[in-house]
Amino acid sequence: MNSNNKNNFNITFYLLIVPVLIWLIFMIVIPHVELLISSFQIEDDMGERVFSFGNYIEFFSQKIYWLTFVKTAAYSIAVTILAFIIAFPIAFYLTKVTSKKNAGFLMLLLLIPLWVGELVTVYGWMVLLGDHGVINHFLITIGIINEPINMLYNNFSMVVGLLYMSMLFMVIPVMSTLQSMDDSLIEAACDLGASKWDIFTKIIIPYSMPGITSGAIIVFMLVIGDYLAPNLLGGKHSLWFTEQIYNDFLSTFNWNEGAAFGFLLLMLSSGIIWLALKLSGQKLEKVGS
Amino acid sequence: MIRSLPSSPLYRIGYRIYVFLFFTFLLMPLIAISVLAFNDSNFISLPWNGFTLDWFFSATDERQGLFADEELIASIFTSISTGFFVAVMSTLVGTLAALLFEEEEFRLKGVLYFLALAPLVIPGVILGISLLLTATSAGNHIENTFGLDVELFRPSYWLVILGQFSFCATYVMLLVSARLKKFDRTLEEAALSLKATRLEAIWYVTIPFLRPAIIGAFVIAFILSFSNINTTIFLIGSDPTLPIDLYSRIRFSSTPVLNAVSFLIVLTISGLAIINFFVNRSK
Numbered sequence: 001m002n003s004n005n006k007n008n009f010n011i012t013f014y015l016l017i018v019p020v021l022i023w024l025i026f027m028i029v030i031p032h033v034e035l036l037i038s039s040f041q042i043e044d045d046m047g048e049r050v051f052s053f054g055n056y057i058e059f060f061s062q063k064i065y066w067l068t069f070v071k072t073a074a075y076s077i078a079v080t081i082l083a084f085i086i087a088f089p090i091a092f093y094l095t096k097v098t099s100k101k102n103a104g105f106l107m108l109l110l111l112i113p114l115w116v117g118e119l120v121t122v123y124g125w126m127v128l129l130g131d132h133g134v135i136n137h138f139l140i141t142i143g144i145i146n147e148p149i150n151m152l153y154n155n156f157s158m159v160v161g162l163l164y165m166s167m168l169f170m171v172i173p174v175m176s177t178l179q180s181m182d183d184s185l186i187e188a189a190c191d192l193g194a195s196k197w198d199i200f201t202k203i204i205i206p207y208s209m210p211g212i213t214s215g216a217i218i219v220f221m222l223v224i225g226d227y228l229a230p231n232l233l234g235g236k237h238s239l240w241f242t243e244q245i246y247n248d249f250l251s252t253f254n255w256n257e258g259a260a261f262g263f264l265l266l267m268l269s270s271g272i273i274w275l276a277l278k279l280s281g282q283k284l285e286k287v288g289s
Numbered sequence: 290m291i292r293s294l295p296s297s298p299l300y301r302i303g304y305r306i307y308v309f310l311f312f313t314f315l316l317m318p319l320i321a322i323s324v325l326a327f328n329d330s331n332f333i334s335l336p337w338n339g340f341t342l343d344w345f346f347s348a349t350d351e352r353q354g355l356f357a358d359e360e361l362i363a364s365i366f367t368s369i370s371t372g373f374f375v376a377v378m379s380t381l382v383g384t385l386a387a388l389l390f391e392e393e394e395f396r397l398k399g400v401l402y403f404l405a406l407a408p409l410v411i412p413g414v415i416l417g418i419s420l421l422l423t424a425t426s427a428g429n430h431i432e433n434t435f436g437l438d439v440e441l442f443r444p445s446y447w448l449v450i451l452g453q454f455s456f457c458a459t460y461v462m463l464l465v466s467a468r469l470k471k472f473d474r475t476l477e478e479a480a481l482s483l484k485a486t487r488l489e490a491i492w493y494v495t496i497p498f499l500r501p502a503i504i505g506a507f508v509i510a511f512i513l514s515f516s517n518i519n520t521t522i523f524l525i526g527s528d529p530t531l532p533i534d535l536y537s538r539i540r541f542s543s544t545p546v547l548n549a550v551s552f553l554i555v556l557t558i559s560g561l562a563i564i565n566f567f568v569n570r571s572k
Contacts, residue, residue: 012487016389019382024404027455031419032411038422086311093308096291104566106312111562112555113315117516119532120551123539124318127325127333127548134321137335164318186291196300217410225412227519232539242414249418249523259422262415273410 055260161229177211383461413519
């Protein structure tokens, strides 16, 4: 009986692990090994792929490449911080301030832009911000301005698009940590005469740190890997590092250089995320939950 | 400051204004495209020229509405069937992964779990290009060795499905794991002590408990697939999905039919969100 039972456990274990292994090995591990190998290859005159550091040398010798790389990293960090500043009061409002009924309805409104997908919302911003767009039309009609303001195809519209598509991913994890926070912590602090600022910085922020870290990592990831907002909303000068990768793969067909850029982007994003996890003392396992 | 505490009127009003502005910012683009989908104009922007349904039903050369545009309809169906296969595959594998990581102990579990979470921190672009590189290498290898041309290894319908599956499975795993954490393991043990096999216990006890999460995860996987562009764009073959088709139209030939399609997407998603709202409330 005992051995029979053990056998059953084994069969179940293999039924569970084999599909998962196939997924992880063939869809995650092998492709990224292939990415790394390709990044160290170039095509020689015969069209054969040979080992070379050429792609990486190209990256460091061309100013435009590493400048875009640094700019993308800096903008992504800035957008993540902005997303936190905008989203935190909303998460707090939905969990602690407004009634449960209101919060349910507002959550419904939050989910719609999240699920509609980035393309539709980026397109929506093009319609709003364009020279003949809704906002300019409105401002001219009510007589505030005479000439349309250039709002589209610059860094401003790019940041608006990046914030819009990422900030809700900050609201939701912060909400879930705030939901588990006992209101009496805030009430006690208030009874003891703490100011709003003290309550906020010494109680609420430390308590919601796990949610903030999860949110920040997801926002940062989405922003640094984004293509649509920089491509459709950004201007000629709003170069984003992912655009270099897209160009290499879809226009100039220099796949090996694209692989090297992809690998650099992967290193950059995992490096910054690793640093964020270390600084905040969080674990990646927590980010998912 | 919170519900139970009094606060000054200035603070309360200020806070409400902020929340109001935030939701205005959030809904403005969706409202704008939804309204303009009915504008009787050949341009995607204002002024408002009156109400029309042309951008849905008209079939003239000047105005080709959504339902007269065969290319668009074809890409909508491609997206729906892609989303369906992606949702089925990732729900299956994601649920197995949740059971594996929550209920089993084995060597290298930490490493495998880390890999399963990796798609959360790998930009979609990178998943796309690394799968494209791998598939191309594999395809070339097979062609040189066996002289076979396998469609799966070229940018194609099925390669898109595999690419989207690779990250959707992670989200399914997380959603199902979250519910599995609330599962009372003694129920499974009770089934085992009543001589159910482990598989029977999972099938008759654990899976019914997980059902709401599994259904929810299926819908999320479908939505993720339906709206994905970052991974898909590298793997796409001859039949574009809806976002790819819309993307090339936005770049090269915008007509108000884009507003009509966007409106339909917003409408469908709002419907789903409302269903989700009532299901959650009745719980």
